[in-house]
Amino acid sequence: MKNTTPYKLLLSFFLFCQFGFAQVDVVYNNLVWSDEFNSSGSIDSNKWHHQTQIPAGGSWFNNEVQHYTNRLANSFVDAGALNIVAKRENFTDQNVTKQFTSARLNSKFAFKYGRVDIRAKVPNGQGTWPALWLLGKNINEDGGFFDSNFGTTSWPACGEIDIMEHGIFPGQPLNYIGAAIHTPSSSGNTINKGGIQASDISQNYHIYSMNWSPNQISFLLDNVVFYTYNPTIKNSSTWPFDADQYLIFNIAMGGFAGTIPANFNQTSMIIDYVRVYQNTATDTQAPTNFVASIGSITGSSIELLMNANDNSGTIAYTISYNGESFTVYNPSGNQKSVIIPNLLSNTNYVFTITASDMVGNPVANNPIILNATTSFSPQCSGTSNLAQIGSFSSGYNYIFQTNGTDVKITYNLLDTDKVGVVAFLWRQSPFTEYQMTNVSGNSFTHTITNQTIGSTINYGVKFAYSGGMSVTNYYSYVVGSACAMGVSAFTELNQLTFSNPIGDVIEINSTISIDNVEIYNLLGTIVVKQESNTKRIDVSDLQSGVYLISLYSGEEKIVKKIIIK
Structure with missing residues (x-):
């Protein structure tokens, strides 16, 4: 749409591949839907729906104060860009009068998995809340484009993916943009969110992107990932993202965005293009050169390293162990590191790994079986x-x-x-x-x-x-230590004293009785255990070094570090 030389196009594609594709788990190559906003005037009614119906109660959510309209004054295409305009004006609709108007556009296109790129200038003024986001096609929301035929599910069970929001992050500087995920497991003020500082978003075009695979959802600013959502357990509570979603563009006013200044007149969000990519070509070629090996090992984790090549650009690795199985995705030809956490120390594990492409073509040398033992921890x-x-x-x-x-x-x-x-x-x-x-x-x-x-x-x-x-x-x-611990509390045991470093004998000064004394080396082995005469402990047989002493009185316990000379 914009005048761009072939050299610039080639350079942009190179940078996109280097800094965008390399950071996501699945690369989507085929453009399946877009709007370049080349025709001036009204928005393309074949692609967009104006959502104007006020929710029950007469106000939009989050204490917002705007009417959304379908007027050209609030949304139009001009000079190769979509303009969404928020204005101060008295406007009555649905028997409700408000002081601000704006537009909320629903795409008539919904999809499952893929990448969205939106090139836009975004308002950053106080009291404005611009957003580029998605909702599940199945949301039960009166006035939404898909509601009458597909609206069976309430928010947040439908899932919400916020690609870009500005103006609702108290304590963050101007031009801080955020991305978020809303699900039944975390909605409203969700914990599933990330953000990044951008250069002046109202004066500069930025590319706001979302890359959605069956495994994770990544958010990018100018082709650089700044937040990825990938819950360990994927179910209806954490991952309602295995069904179609549709795009929403809007500017809300007030509410979480704060007080609207008295001198506010109007502001615009200017969108150069929106493009959705998926992988559509039929693929019959299986991956090749599949290798897998063990990486770093700790007392509670084992790293698996995998690599393979495929014409589709993406490999799916399925890892099975201890009766569990999960799948991760990675670009073809790039080594994938997966750390298996929460393992028992000094324990052998067997991993069965298979590789396939995105349509399920399996690699010829499936499976690869790896054995590894965690270290003592x-x-x-x-x-x-x-x-x-x-x-x-x-x-x-x-x-x-x-x-x-x-x-x-x-x-x-x-x-x-x-x-x-x-x-x-x-x-x-x-x-x-x-x-x-x-x-x-x-x-x-x-x-x-x-x-x-x-x-x-x-x-x-x-x-x-x-x-x-x-x-x-x-x-x-x-x-x-393995094991020397106890409840931290201010008890009489905290008041006992003894000389430290120690020679041959530990002389304990305490006003209470001590029932039992245990001394551990730093490998967690008990080297001294004494249940009588517990205020005088002979350590003359111990080598010089650092030890841990546990002292018990009734149900209380205290652990201290000692140094034997």
Whole structure:
């Protein structure tokens, strides 16, 4: 549509391949639908539907204050671009008068899997909320183009994919654009989101893209991925994205976008083109040169490395182990690294790997079977229902596992009466909160890095759920230990003292009785156990070095690091 020299086209294609295709799991090559906006005047009614019907209650969602209209004043094509215009004006429609108008366009084209590229200039003024996004074709939303024939499902069960939004991110600078996923597992103020700072979006054209495969959804700004959604467990709650979606372009006013300035008159979103790509050619050629090998190994993970070639440009690798199976996708000829997490330490695993193209043509040398054993990884684990905030009906499991100088912390909520659970790791001092990664069900994990072997760390977990939250007690773990940990609390055991470094004997000063003493080396092996005369422990037989001492009194326990000279 725009005047572009052959050299520039070739350069753009090269850059797109290098910096766009290389970052997504599936490359889509065939243009299946587009609008270049070459005909001035009204929008193409064969491709677009004006959604103007107000939802029940007389207002659009999120406290927005605009009317959407089908007038040329709010949407038109001019000089090779679509203009969506938001204006300040008194306008009455459906017996409701509002002070602002805009346009909301539905594509009459819906699709499953593919890539969307939208080249646009986007308004960035206060109070404006421009958006380029998709909704499930099956959404039950009166006034939407597909509603009358396909509207069977409420939001967010239909799934929502936000390619680009601006103006609704408090605390972020001007020109920060966001992408988001809304599903039953996380809707409204979703946790499934990413963002990136762009150069002036109102004055500069940018390409806003979404690449949607059966495995993941990636978002790109100017052909560079900045956020990818790929839930470990894909079901109707986390992945309603195995059915058709359609495009929506609009500018909302007010609501989450904040107060509209008194001097606001009008603003425009200018869209140069929108293009949808899929892979449509019939493919009968199977992949070749399939290889697979073992990469790095830790106490809880094994890396698998795979590569193959195919004319379609994309390889599907299916990995099976321990009765589980999943598929990942990668461009042809590029090595794919997959790290299998949450494994038991010092345990052998067998992986069966097959490769095929996107239509299921299998490689000739399927399957490749790999064996690998995780390394020994000191860890401690336990079960409790203790809470410092709220309460637990059944409790939780916890695992602290040392891998090199990293500690992987995993908590599994056992309560079955809590829904919509997310988890945050709490460091006791200085207090810090980290969002944990969902492994499966209500199991969550987070890894803290660059820890000192023999040091003591104190962590708990906040489980947030529909209607409230519960926070576990803080647990003390000695890095590198298997097993020396306990509840971190200010008890009388915290007040005991002894000289450190230590010679041949540990003399403990304490006003309370000590029932049992255990000393561990840093491999987690008990080297001293004493249940009598527990305030004087002979360590003359131990070699010089760092050890961990556990002291018990009743139901209380404390772990300290000791140095034997």
